[in-house]
Amino acid sequence: MFHIYCPYCEEYREEEEFHPKGQAHLSRPEDPDDCSDEAWGDYLFFRDNPRGIHHEMWVHAQGCRKFFNITRHTVTYEILETYKMGEQPTITAETNTARPAATASSADDRAATEVKGAQGVQA
Amino acid sequence: MQRYSGFGLVKHALRHHEDWQRQWRNPEPKTQYDAIIIGGGGHGLATAYYLAKEHGITNVAVLEKGWLGGGNTARNTTIVRSNYLWDEAAALYEHSLKLWEGLSQDINYNVMFSQRGVLNLGHTLQDMRDIQRRVNANRLNGVDSEVLDAKGVQEIVPIIDGSKRARYPIMGASWQPRAGVARHDAVAWGFARAADAYGVDLLQNTEVTGFKILDGRVVGVHTNRGDIETRTVGCVTAGNSGVLAGMAGFKLPLESHPLQALVSEPMKPILDTVVMSNAVHGYISQSDKGDLVIGAGIDGYNGYGQRGSYATVEHTLQAIVEMFPIFSRVRMNRQWGGIVDTCPDACPILSKTPVKGLFFNCGWGTGGFKATPGSGHVFAATLAKGEPHPLAAPFSIDRFHSGALIDEHGAAGVAH
Known part of the structure; x- marks a missing residue:
């Protein structure tokens, strides 16, 4: 059972209030009519499926009903950070290599990893 | 390869089962x-x-x-089963199902394939329409399949809650008699x-x-x-x-997801078929050992951890108890997760x-x-x-x- 920090409600809530919605930071092709079959198929069906750090979109379905992003480890299931739509992750597979996978960070640490004012374009 | 047979079993019993050949090498x-x-x-x-x-x-x-x-x-x-x-x-x-039917003989190994039939329940009018469509498609493809009404389901599984009091009353099912389970x-x-x-x-x-x-x-x-x-x-x-x-x-x-399943304590035979429900989302059968084998859907998030969330287990058991109130006090013995690779x-x-x-x-x-x-x-x-x-x-x-x-x-x- 996950204990998830909703960056909009600004509190930890139980997993059952949330729904996972798949990979985060996908951008729809600018002009679908101008897309090759490969590019369109890639956009529709091909997702990152890493064994390790993963950025995914969740929705606080039984809370504020807002979408947000989670950086999570797909083996330890540890939630490394949560951040709002439009923001970029501070922890990625590249930046996290030095860090042991299963270090438990405190609630304060996790809340502190929110990025302020980052720019990003996403659906 | 030492062939397995009833005669061989008796022969080995006389020698106190001490000289069985290893099943495979370790090269x-x-x-x-x-x-x-x-x-x-x-x-x-x-x-x-x-x-x-x-x-x-x-x-x-x-x-x-x-x-x-x-x-x-x-x-x-x-x-x-094969009722796709x-x-x-x-x-x-x-x-695949046809190969299952001769598999134990083919590989000289008892895979305990038991064609006890599979029921796919329908709880709504739309479920029943989908079932009719699928059963018709199955029959055109030579797959044994039939549509049952609620009474037909109750005849096959007397312990199922077929009453109108259920929150999602059972309206019928598709039934594939050749389907079943294996070890x-x-x-x-x-x-x-x-x-x-x-x-x-x-x-x-x-x-x-x-x-x-x-x-x-x-x-x-x-x-x-x-x-x-x-x-x-x-x-x-x-x-x-x-x-x-x-x-x-x-x-x-x-995308790789955890899929969980669980088994109950062993019980005397009570369920001699496989029951699946899409609408209340759970499936159940009873193994030859006597435990109820229960499963449902994946955990929605990606995971390689061979474990999932307890909430998923709870939802699974809610579905089982909805269909089988008689199982409400059965204790669960073990629970586990596998990593399934789901396709779009x-x-x-x-x-x-x-x-x-x-x-x-x-x-x-x-x-x-x-x-x-x-x-x-x-x-x-x-x-x-x-x-x-x-x-x-x-x-x-x-x-x-x-x-x-x-x-x-x-x-x-x-x-x-």
Whole structure:
């Protein structure tokens, strides 16, 4: 059972209030009519499926009903950070290599990893 | 290979069961094989067996990073059926079901295949319409299937709550009498023993760490026990398929999810068929040992951890108790998770890849066990000829770019 920090409600809530919605930071092709079959198929069906750090979109379905992003480890299931739509992750597979996978960070640490004012374009 | 028989059992009993032959060897890796199968689960072992038996290719190794049949083969709910909606899927699963029917004799190993029938319940008018459509499609494809009304369901399973008081009253079901369950471990062990008898090397604790690729063609694999040369590689690695595809430099349209199942304490026989419900989302059967084998849907998030969330277990049991109030006080004994590789259209991938000589058999998602012999059979043919077997051809990875999907989501009448 996950204990998830909703960056909009600004509190930890139980997993059952949330729904996972798949990979985060996908951008729809600018002009679908101008897309090759490969590019369109890639956009529709091909997702990152890493064994390790993963950025995914969740929705606080039984809370504020807002979408947000989670950086999570797909083996330890540890939630490394949560951040709002439009923001970029501070922890990625590249930046996290030095860090042991299963270090438990405190609630304060996790809340502190929110990025302020980052720019990003996403659906 | 020492053949198993009733007579042999008596003979060994007289000798206090002290001289049974080992079921398979534990060989050292050779430096070269004609074909390598990565993944020593049911599908991989079946592939190796049919490669040797049907195509005479016996210089084959199965590389398994853990132990044989220790992944999803050991973690599923053992349901075997073929009542899929679309022609391509029905053909593949029916091919498999036919192989199941003669499997114990074929591999001289009792896989305890028990054709006790499968019910797929309908709880709404739309469920019933979908069931009628699927049953009609099944019959046109030669798959035994019929529509039952609520009374018909109650006759087959007297303990089910068929009353109108239920929150989601049962309106009917599809019924496939030839479907059933099998003993999951025996399937892996049986195929392993039979493949080993043909000379296939089963290499356990052998993890593939990379592919040797030359001019776009695979020429070998790197493992933790040294490099092995080969020009044909079949990857049958379920939840870890995406990781292996990454090593070969391409992507698969798969997402790995935890799928949980659980068994109850053993009980006297009470449920002699398999009951599945899409609407309340759970499925249940009783094993020969007496425990109720229960499963439902995946955990929605990606995960490689072979475990899921307790909330999913709770929802599963809510569904079971909704259908079977009589089980409300049964205690659960064990619970576990496997990593399933789900495809966007809930159908598998049996395909060539951008790398020549490298083939993938994956994407079976939540329903791979039933296909074990069929999957191995058509994949072996694909590896032997270098071209997809006719039954495997529609399951090419190209379908995610051409749009020719085989959309079995929900259509299969199953909780995906």
